[in-house]
Amino acid sequence: MNKKLIDFVRDTYQTNDFIPLHAPTFAGNEKAYVTDTIDSTFVSSVGKYVADFEKNIEIYTGTTKAVATVNGTAALHTALYMAGVKAGDLVITQALTFVATCNALFHMGAEPIFVDVSKVSLGLCPKAAEEYLDSNAMLNSDGECIHKSTGQRIKAVIPMHTFGHPVELDELLAVCLKWNLILVEDAAESLGSFYKGKHTGTIGDFSAISFNGNKIITTGGGGMVLCKNLDDGVHTRHITTTAKVPHPYEFYHDEAGFNYRLPNLNAALGCAQMEMLPTFLKQKRALAEQYKMLFSGSDFQFVTEPEYAQSNYWLNAIICPDAESRNLLLKETNEQGVMTRPIWQLMHRLPMFKNSLRGDLRVSEWIEAYLINLPSSPVGV
Numbered sequence: 617m618n619k620k621l622i623d624f625v626r627d628t629y630q631t632n633d634f635i636p637l638h639a640p641t642f643a644g645n646e647k648a649y650v651t652d653t654i655d656s657t658f659v660s661s662v663g664k665y666v667a668d669f670e671k672n673i674e675i676y677t678g679t680t681k682a683v684a685t686v687n688g689t690a691a692l693h694t695a696l697y698m699a700g701v702k703a704g705d706l707v708i709t710q711a712l713t714f715v716a717t718c719n720a721l722f723h724m725g726a727e728p729i730f731v732d733v734s735k736v737s738l739g740l741c742p743k744a745a746e747e748y749l750d751s752n753a754m755l756n757s758d759g760e761c762i763h764k765s766t767g768q769r770i771k772a773v774i775p776m777h778t779f780g781h782p783v784e785l786d787e788l789l790a791v792c793l794k795w796n797l798i799l800v801e802d803a804a805e806s807l808g809s810f811y812k813g814k815h816t817g818t819i820g821d822f823s824a825i826s827f828n829g830n831k832i833i834t835t836g837g838g839g840m841v842l843c844k845n846l847d848d849g850v851h852t853r854h855i856t857t858t859a860k861v862p863h864p865y866e867f868y869h870d871e872a873g874f875n876y877r878l879p880n881l882n883a884a885l886g887c888a889q890m891e892m893l894p895t896f897l898k899q900k901r902a903l904a905e906q907y908k909m910l911f912s913g914s915d916f917q918f919v920t921e922p923e924y925a926q927s928n929y930w931l932n933a934i935i936c937p938d939a940e941s942r943n944l945l946l947k948e949t950n951e952q953g954v955m956t957r958p959i960w961q962l963m964h965r966l967p968m969f970k971n972s973l974r975g976d977l978r979v980s981e982w983i984e985a986y987l988i989n990l991p992s993s994p995v996g997v
Contacts, residue, residue: 622949711964716826745788
């Protein structure tokens, strides 16, 4: 199977050079729009492409308000701030995630509670979240969710749509409603993914998207906060632009804000990439189908989208039958210049989160032990 995989990937990408996990594709108006930005001299956060990029995301996702930021972590930090997460709060999330999810909490002075993920979505499991809360939480007289052991407020739930596969959002919303928690979606990897016909990031009150160089579209670095409520969106825009009150020449800031506004130069790249997104999605779904056929009948399980969702298949993945085959596949593919990688180490194994509260993580540990990501760049663009 390892040789079949290497031969398949090389034949697919038609190269004997190193094949990365996910490379950006620039096949549209990227150079024209970036050059236009340079010619205009408006390369920083003031310029028409920033507003155009936000509007493109609003139209595509169906969100009420989109606010562009310098990167996905800044978007998530802003989303959590707008959700009312404060220092000392606890936030339920998954240990099976990229570290940015937890870094945003850390720098707010908040702490994660790690609960397990679902084998169906690879994302936060509603049943695991509910079981943890039923055993460890209570509602106080003000209706706040309080951790019984620590006395800390549990404020929010952050599911991450792992590799673009949407989590079970209706069930998570029900948990949030029962426990008076705010749902903040980490949709960093899921632009182009839909949950029961609705774009990811539009179900929770706030969400964050990433446009890092390895995402399905890129602005080089960049992110976006999606807001369900218009007033929240206006306020989000305000605080990400240093909370400066508009004035022809005076500098007055009415609250502590962030300098998180996306530069026009990056937004120009994003506008061109958005024009290519339908093509990228089509090509990536075709690639996923080919991978699925390649592994059909083998001991390797290809990770498919949940039946309730349409995934962008940002990163394709397989579950290996055992540790020996996983390690051998990683070794042989990477030695042959075909990049594969294991999933992230679980967050509670990292030194800064080793003492975090957590529930039973047996599914997360199983996925960590056996999952491998495969080259997933769009093909044929």
